[in-house]
Amino acid sequence: MQINDKRNSLVKHANKTYRRRARSEIRNIAIHHSATTSGSAEAFARYHVNQLDWPGVAYHYVINKDGSIDLCHDPEVVSYHVGNSNGRALGICMVGDFRTQTLDAPQRNAALELVKNLINDFNLTVDDVWGHIEFPGYSWKPCPSINMEQFRSSLREAGSPTSSPINNIPSQPSPRQIISRGDRGDDVKTIQQKLADLGFNPGPIDGIFGPLTVDAVERFQRSARIGVDGVVGPETRSALENYEATTDPVEHGAPSDEPDQREEQYLGEQRRMLRLIRPMMRGEDVIQVQEKVGALIDGVYGPATERSVMAFQRRNNLTVDGIVGPLTWRALDATNGNVPVYERILSLQTPMMRGDDVRHVQQALNVQVDGIFGPNTERAVREFQRQAGITVDGIVGPQTWNRLF
Ligand SMILES: [Zn+2]
Incomplete structure (x- = not known):
C-alpha cells in the first residue's frame, strides 16, 4: 500500500482550523466518491478552502485511480464530510464519479486494503464502514454510488472482523413487543415518529410498517451498532430510547462534501430516491415511475426498470445513471408517459431506414x-x-x- 503523506503540503485556511478529537471517538469509516470524473487531494483542498472557506480539505484520505493513497489529515482531525457525524467518522474519498464511471480494481483494492488496516487500527468492524449515503440525514445523497453491501462483503472475505451477533432477546416477548414489516397501528406510528425525530426519515408517519420504515429501521440499527434486521424488537426499542441524538453541532452551514447547486434541489425533493439496490426497492413511487417510463409495472425497482429509467434519462438529456433523483423526478412529472409508440420493424436495409x-x-x-x-x-x-x-x-x-x- 503506497501512502503519500500530504498532511503538511495541502492548502489550509489562513485562520480557521478543524477541532481535534481523541482516537477513541472514531466509530465509523465514511466512504465517498469525489463526484468529479478526475481530481486530486490538492484540487479538493483548494476547493474546500478557497471556495467553501473550510479549515482544510474534507477527507482524511484520498484514493487515486491508480491506487495510490494520499494522507491528508491526522485521524484526530474532525473535518467536514458527513455533517452531524463528522465527530465520529474518518473520511475516505475515492477520486471519480461512480454514478457514471466504474470503480476499477487498483482503486478498489487500495480502498479495501486501507479500510482493512483502519478497521484494525481503530478497533472497528466491517459494519462500521458506511457509504456517505448511509449516514443519518444523507439518504438523498448518491455518494459514493458503489454497492456498499458488496464492499463490506469483500472486507469480510478479506478477514476483517464483523460485529457480534444479537443476544439477550427475551425468549417470550409479549405479542406487540416485536413489530415488523406489514404491521399497522399506533405503536408503528410512534416508532416512525421516533425515527423521524432522530433523523432517519421513515417516509410518511402513517402507522404502516412498509418498506420505507424497514429501510429507516435498518439505517438506525446500523447507526446504533445493533443487529441489522429491519425489525423493531426489545433491543431496537431500547436503542431508540437511548440513542444519543448526534451531539456534534453542525459545524458548517452546508456540512457536506461535494456541495453543488443541486444540493438545494435534493433537499427540496420530498420523494425518496429510487435506484437499483439489493434488496430491491418497492412501493407506490416505483409504480409511478414504471408507468411513466413504460416499464413492466410490478412495483419493484429491478434491472428492467433501471434500464427503462436510463432510456428515459437519455431521451430527456439527463445524467444517465438509472437513479430517480430530484431532476429525474421533475422530468417524470413533466411527462405524460411520452413513450414512443411502436410503428414498424426496424432493421439494416438498403437503402437505410429513416425516421x-x-x-x-x-x-x-x-x-x-x-x-x-x-x-x-x-x-x-x-x-x-x-x-x-x-x-x-x-x-x-x-x-x-x-x-x-
Ligand atoms: Zn460523500
Missing part, C-alpha cells in the same frame, strides 16, 4: 442520433439484445422495442 422511430431507438441506445438505421445502430441493437437476454438479431421488432422503451 423518428429510428431516432428514438438511437437515443435509447446512446448512439449518434441521425435518424438513419445504419451499421452502428444495428451493432448497438445487437449489444442491447445480448444484454437484455433476448434474441440477438439486430432487428427492432415489438419485443426489442418494448424492452427499449
Whole structure:
C-alpha cells in the first residue's frame, strides 16, 4: 500500500482550523466518491478552502485511480464530510464519479486494503464502514454510488472482523413487543415518529410498517451498532430510547462534501430516491415511475426498470445513471408517459431506414442520433439484445422495442 503523506503540503485556511478529537471517538469509516470524473487531494483542498472557506480539505484520505493513497489529515482531525457525524467518522474519498464511471480494481483494492488496516487500527468492524449515503440525514445523497453491501462483503472475505451477533432477546416477548414489516397501528406510528425525530426519515408517519420504515429501521440499527434486521424488537426499542441524538453541532452551514447547486434541489425533493439496490426497492413511487417510463409495472425497482429509467434519462438529456433523483423526478412529472409508440420493424436495409422511430431507438441506445438505421445502430441493437437476454438479431421488432422503451 503506497501512502503519500500530504498532511503538511495541502492548502489550509489562513485562520480557521478543524477541532481535534481523541482516537477513541472514531466509530465509523465514511466512504465517498469525489463526484468529479478526475481530481486530486490538492484540487479538493483548494476547493474546500478557497471556495467553501473550510479549515482544510474534507477527507482524511484520498484514493487515486491508480491506487495510490494520499494522507491528508491526522485521524484526530474532525473535518467536514458527513455533517452531524463528522465527530465520529474518518473520511475516505475515492477520486471519480461512480454514478457514471466504474470503480476499477487498483482503486478498489487500495480502498479495501486501507479500510482493512483502519478497521484494525481503530478497533472497528466491517459494519462500521458506511457509504456517505448511509449516514443519518444523507439518504438523498448518491455518494459514493458503489454497492456498499458488496464492499463490506469483500472486507469480510478479506478477514476483517464483523460485529457480534444479537443476544439477550427475551425468549417470550409479549405479542406487540416485536413489530415488523406489514404491521399497522399506533405503536408503528410512534416508532416512525421516533425515527423521524432522530433523523432517519421513515417516509410518511402513517402507522404502516412498509418498506420505507424497514429501510429507516435498518439505517438506525446500523447507526446504533445493533443487529441489522429491519425489525423493531426489545433491543431496537431500547436503542431508540437511548440513542444519543448526534451531539456534534453542525459545524458548517452546508456540512457536506461535494456541495453543488443541486444540493438545494435534493433537499427540496420530498420523494425518496429510487435506484437499483439489493434488496430491491418497492412501493407506490416505483409504480409511478414504471408507468411513466413504460416499464413492466410490478412495483419493484429491478434491472428492467433501471434500464427503462436510463432510456428515459437519455431521451430527456439527463445524467444517465438509472437513479430517480430530484431532476429525474421533475422530468417524470413533466411527462405524460411520452413513450414512443411502436410503428414498424426496424432493421439494416438498403437503402437505410429513416425516421423518428429510428431516432428514438438511437437515443435509447446512446448512439449518434441521425435518424438513419445504419451499421452502428444495428451493432448497438445487437449489444442491447445480448444484454437484455433476448434474441440477438439486430432487428427492432415489438419485443426489442418494448424492452427499449
Ligand atoms: Zn460523500
